[in-house]
Amino acid sequence: MDERGATLQIGENSLDLPGIKANVGNDGLNISKLRPNHGIVTYDPGFANTASTRSTITYVDGNAGLLTHRGYPIEELANSCSFLEVAYLLLYGDLPTKRQLEAWQASMQRHSLLNEEMKRFFDAFPKRAHPMAILSSATNAISTFYEEYHNPNDEESVIESAQRLLAKMPTIAAFAYKKSTGFPYIYPRNDLRYVENFLHMMFALPTEEYHVDPVIAKALNVLLILHADHGQNCSTATVRFVGSSQANLFASVAAGMNALWGPLHGGANQAVIEMLSNIANDPNATTESAIARAKDKNDDFRLMGFGHRVYKNYDPRARILKKFADDVLDRVKGDDPLLKVAEELEYAALNDEYFSSRNLYPNVDFYSGIIFRALGFPVRMFTVLFAIGRLPGWIANWKEMTEDPDTRIARPRQIYLGETTREFIPLHKR
Numbered sequence: 001m002d003e004r005g006a007t008l009q010i011g012e013n014s015l016d017l018p019g020i021k022a023n024v025g026n027d028g029l030n031i032s033k034l035r036p037n038h039g040i041v042t043y044d045p046g047f048a049n050t051a052s053t054r055s056t057i058t059y060v061d062g063n064a065g066l067l068t069h070r071g072y073p074i075e076e077l078a079n080s081c082s083f084l085e086v087a088y089l090l091l092y093g094d095l096p097t098k099r100q101l102e103a104w105q106a107s108m109q110r111h112s113l114l115n116e117e118m119k120r121f122f123d124a125f126p127k128r129a130h131p132m133a134i135l136s137s138a139t140n141a142i143s144t145f146y147e148e149y150h151n152p153n154d155e156e157s158v159i160e161s162a163q164r165l166l167a168k169m170p171t172i173a174a175f176a177y178k179k180s181t182g183f184p185y186i187y188p189r190n191d192l193r194y195v196e197n198f199l200h201m202m203f204a205l206p207t208e209e210y211h212v213d214p215v216i217a218k219a220l221n222v223l224l225i226l227h228a229d230h231g232q233n234c235s236t237a238t239v240r241f242v243g244s245s246q247a248n249l250f251a252s253v254a255a256g257m258n259a260l261w262g263p264l265h266g267g268a269n270q271a272v273i274e275m276l277s278n279i280a281n282d283p284n285a286t287t288e289s290a291i292a293r294a295k296d297k298n299d300d301f302r303l304m305g306f307g308h309r310v311y312k313n314y315d316p317r318a319r320i321l322k323k324f325a326d327d328v329l330d331r332v333k334g335d336d337p338l339l340k341v342a343e344e345l346e347y348a349a350l351n352d353e354y355f356s357s358r359n360l361y362p363n364v365d366f367y368s369g370i371i372f373r374a375l376g377f378p379v380r381m382f383t384v385l386f387a388i389g390r391l392p393g394w395i396a397n398w399k400e401m402t403e404d405p406d407t408r409i410a411r412p413r414q415i416y417l418g419e420t421t422r423e424f425i426p427l428h429k430r
Contacts, residue, residue, distance in 0.1 A: 065313035087392035111167035112188035134176035143250030150248035174201035229393025269369035272305040305366025321367035
């Protein structure tokens with residue numbers, strides 16, 4: 001298809017659908033005149049065939065197993081960059097120079113501290129509260145301290161909001177975790193880098209010295225990069241939908257967090273650990289029996305963490321994480337039965353023609369769940385870690401959406417199948 005597009009025949013009438021040529025990937029057809037001119041709409045459950053925006057941030061080719069941010073392959077970014085470099089790239093469009101990166105890192109350090117009044121906010125939650133509930137609520141709450149930066153049309157306000165969100169999110173996440181354990185909150189330290197600072201706030205105690213293992217920090221840095229953005233997924237689309245009403249960045253990101261919390265989105269790596277736990281705790285279960293059950297069409301058992309809705313090839317993020325999984329497991333070698341089951345399951349599936357012929361390779365959720373557990377993070381923190389990683393992508397998409405002159409408040413249509421006009425019956429006659 002070229003930019004001339006196509007013509008849609010509607011009964012005796014026709015409608016020209018202008019083409020939108022992509023630089024790479026799917027071209028598009030502009031159907032914006034379909035409803036105004038002909039009174040009909042398209043039906044596309046889940047918007048799987050609908051492009052709601054034109055973006056320059058991330059490109060995903062599921063058939064080729066390709067993921068790029070601003071044109072850079074994810075493999076190069078994960079191997080050579082810090083998470084803050086990738087965040088800068090997503091927000092500004094280019095990798096930072098050394099001077100720009102130093103200023104960017106200094107900004108993250110300067111804004112990492114939370115207002116002391118926020119401690120009462122965390123204390124108000126019950127100890128059993130899920131960290132994702134606290135994270136999304138706190139993201140909304142901190143917006144009340146920076147109302148002067150809520151204007152989406154003011155470039156300086158947007159940048160200030162973005163910097164505060166990125167800087168404070170590890171602190172919020174660590175405080176949410178400490179609340180669940182009953183241990184004291186650990187304040188951020190300006191002498192530590194972004195990832196090291198987060199690990200320190202998560203696992204340090206006031207009673208003893210805590211040293212961040214560089215292998216652990218490197219693995220977490222890569223994990224965050226691999227989650228930084230992934231096109232118009234459910235949570236990113238949610239951020240754009242909410243932001244299209246000119247809701248501020250904090251509120252829009254909080255909405256994205258709630259979408260991410262769903263088990264079909266950010267909860268997938270938690271499902272991997274739960275599956276491994278079920279196998280490890282069942283005296284009758286083996287790796288071989290799990291593989292056999294997964295092949296049985298009459299069994300509802302599924303291998304969680306294998307295959308991907310987008311990737312019909314090997315998930316490029318999973319290739320990267322496999323190496324780091326091996327490094328991390330070697331460093332924290334212990335007697336965790338779940339990690340042993342995961343290694344056996346991975347080996348069996350990768351060497352089974354049934355899975356390889358169907359492109360059911362381990363995906364990013366399989367390896368991230370294993371690594372998060374090996375690093376010492378509790379299962380309920382997995383989605384929180386996903387949210388910290390995805391934050392730059394949410395912000396970049398929100399920023400791109402507000403700068404696009406074609407942006408309109410999101411308002412999907414429906415095909416109504418309910419009752420038509422009915423006679424009203426007064427209450428005393430019903």
